[in-house]
Amino acid sequence: MSLELTAPAPEEPSVADDGTWLECIECGAQFAPFEDIRYTCDDCDGLLEVRYASPPTWDDFDGRGVWRYNAALPFDEGVSLPEGATPLHTVPRLESDIGVETLRIKHEGMNPTGSFKDRGMTVGVRVAKELGVDRLACASTGNTSAALAAYGARGGMETLVLLPAGKVAAGKIAQASLHDARILEVDGNFDSCLDIVQDLAARGEAYLLNSLNPFRLEGQKTIGLEILEEFHEDYGTYPDRIVLPVGNAGNTSALYKAFRELVQSGELDPEEVPKLTGVQAEGAAPMVEAIENGWDETKRWDEVETKATAIRIGNPVNAPKALPGIRETDGTAVAVSDEEITEAQRDLAAEGVGVEPASAASVAGLRKLRESGVVAEDEQVVCLTTGHLLKDPDAAFEAGDDPEPVPNDTEAVLEHLAE
Numbered sequence: 001m002s003l004e005l006t007a008p009a010p011e012e013p014s015v016a017d018d019g020t021w022l023e024c025i026e027c028g029a030q031f032a033p034f035e036d037i038r039y040t041c042d043d044c045d046g047l048l049e050v051r052y053a054s055p056p057t058w059d060d061f062d063g064r065g066v067w068r069y070n071a072a073l074p075f076d077e078g079v080s081l082p083e084g085a086t087p088l089h090t091v092p093r094l095e096s097d098i099g100v101e102t103l104r105i106k107h108e109g110m111n112p113t114g115s116f117k118d119r120g121m122t123v124g125v126r127v128a129k130e131l132g133v134d135r136l137a138c139a140s141t142g143n144t145s146a147a148l149a150a151y152g153a154r155g156g157m158e159t160l161v162l163l164p165a166g167k168v169a170a171g172k173i174a175q176a177s178l179h180d181a182r183i184l185e186v187d188g189n190f191d192s193c194l195d196i197v198q199d200l201a202a203r204g205e206a207y208l209l210n211s212l213n214p215f216r217l218e219g220q221k222t223i224g225l226e227i228l229e230e231f232h233e234d235y236g237t238y239p240d241r242i243v244l245p246v247g248n249a250g251n252t253s254a255l256y257k258a259f260r261e262l263v264q265s266g267e268l269d270p271e272e273v274p275k276l277t278g279v280q281a282e283g284a285a286p287m288v289e290a291i292e293n294g295w296d297e298t299k300r301w302d303e304v305e306t307k308a309t310a311i312r313i314g315n316p317v318n319a320p321k322a323l324p325g326i327r328e329t330d331g332t333a334v335a336v337s338d339e340e341i342t343e344a345q346r347d348l349a350a351e352g353v354g355v356e357p358a359s360a361a362s363v364a365g366l367r368k369l370r371e372s373g374v375v376a377e378d379e380q381v382v383c384l385t386t387g388h389l390l391k392d393p394d395a396a397f398e399a400g401d402d403p404e405p406v407p408n409d410t411e412a413v414l415e416h417l418a419e
């Protein structure tokens, strides 16, 4: 495996603030982290990454949840609900049915607002406070808006969310609404919403907290750190592969960064880095297209459709970070149909794990890759499930069984059960 490491400068650059700085992944330009607001490189518009003079070691970590990993984050604590420390479920029947040596499910739906976005927001909203901004904003297929609304409320800040009209699951809008976000429904898809939010941010109207913001991804790195720690505790090894749903490609980028930092600090052998394996819905699969064609960038899909609304995205902004993450860890990407997603949602539910459709894409993708022989039977695999079942009650009703009406009478109920 050729795990390319972009090592930090041997000496801290002059822009470093407490050993932390921002660096462009394209041209290497470096910026002070908290003096000005920027999301991309001033010189070439490339994506930025947060860099640290001292990458973390396992011994640095202490406590529970996202802030256990503060040695790998820009602050010691954040605006917290708290988040992280999600379960790594065993699923014995599914494991044997799919036919891999080990299958564990990292259920990010068990975060405070029901998705992994909370990990990014606890850091992102803390940074917003450091920068002294008033208004936070995001484009969202739903989960980011729910998390931003809750963490913004926790931080006492104004929040603005732009959603694609008619394409956001009910649970997610309810969350943004009750947490008092100002909700704008745009007559367009998620990618158009993000274009507008980027324009608003560029005009200084709001602080952008989508995963284009490099600090969001710092919080999301902790998913990878938790998986490695817990898996190692249980098996004495690290997983061969981590399979994850891909929308804006923030998690793929974040996990890759977590692994690179551990390699840099000598805590992880490049050979032990799990293969990052992305799964998209067939109707919204620009990353799969880029991986299959060996492209260095994705082409924007203007028309996207899938019942997995959380990954209904045609222009993944983090593709320049995520494509190398998949390639350099020897991973792959695969597209699955909506039917395969629903089937996987039922499979997980049969093990007691309730997830929204996009989350089930990881399991659907694993099954497909196992059937085609890309994933071997002796592999140890972790699938990431990104959001809770209750996020999308309509999809759950559609995938599950209908309630049966019965008379208000015990004998009649017994008769009905005997039918």
Ligand SMILES: N[C@@H](CCOP(=O)(O)O)C(=O)O
Pocket (backbone or CB within 6 Å): 117, 138, 139, 140, 141, 142, 143, 144, 145, 209, 210, 211, 212, 247, 248, 250, 310, 311
């Ligand atoms: N699925 C996401 C889409 C936005 O992604 P982000 O990670 O860039 O915020 C959502 O829940 O809105």
